[in-house]
Amino acid sequence: MKTFIVLILSLLSLSGYCQNGQVTGQIALQDSLMEYKYLRVLLQKGESTVNGAVPDNSGHFVINDIPEGNYTLFIRQLGFRDAITDSVVVSDGETTTLNLPYPPPCRFTYEKGQKPKCIGGHSDGIIPIVYGLPTKKTMKKAEKGLVHLAGCIVTDCDPQYYCKIHNREL
Structure with a gap:
């Protein structure tokens, strides 16, 4: 047993x-x-x-x-x-x-001279992304919501735009 x-x-x-x-x-x-x-x-x-x-x-x-x-x-x-x-x-x-x-193919590619569109095809509320150590002028722009600060590490495939409405990189 x-x-x-x-x-x-x-x-x-x-x-x-x-x-x-x-x-x-x-x-x-x-x-x-x-x-x-x-x-x-x-x-x-x-x-x-x-x-x-x-x-x-x-x-x-x-x-x-x-x-x-x-x-x-x-x-x-x-x-x-x-x-x-x-x-x-x-x-x-x-x-x-x-x-x-x-690395995989870069998903952040843009048509020359055009901002990308976000979810649902809207293009309002899309602002540029700024990399690196921000100046006082850049900090003021960020406080006003005119640019998005993204940090100091930059790669070959970084997003250049940010949607303030959906809080996502484009």
Whole structure:
């Protein structure tokens, strides 16, 4: 009887490990000067980081033991904008495979001489974004809502406009 109970408890504990999924992927560097060793891959649900990985020297990564659900995957490197992949679906006992470019194509491109439009196509309430250490003049403009201050770290793909109505970068 004792052996039977130990066997059942062992099987139940092992079955708990089979209930989770896995995310595996390949990152393709778009810039020959970048290196995989500086990248971090993070899987988040809401605001909480569930798990993460560091890609190997060829860009391959594996994140194990992920509960079933819908996640957001971040590829992060210090000094660069995060590459974000929404709606990564993980199923019990399944492997989700991703092929990801890094850095991804820049989503902040603009027609020459035109401000972008926001949600619903409106263009009112859109102001320029200013990067770097602001001067007194720039601070006064920001207080009046004429510019949006965005910090000192500048990358190759930064938004240039901000919608005051929806509080979003364009």
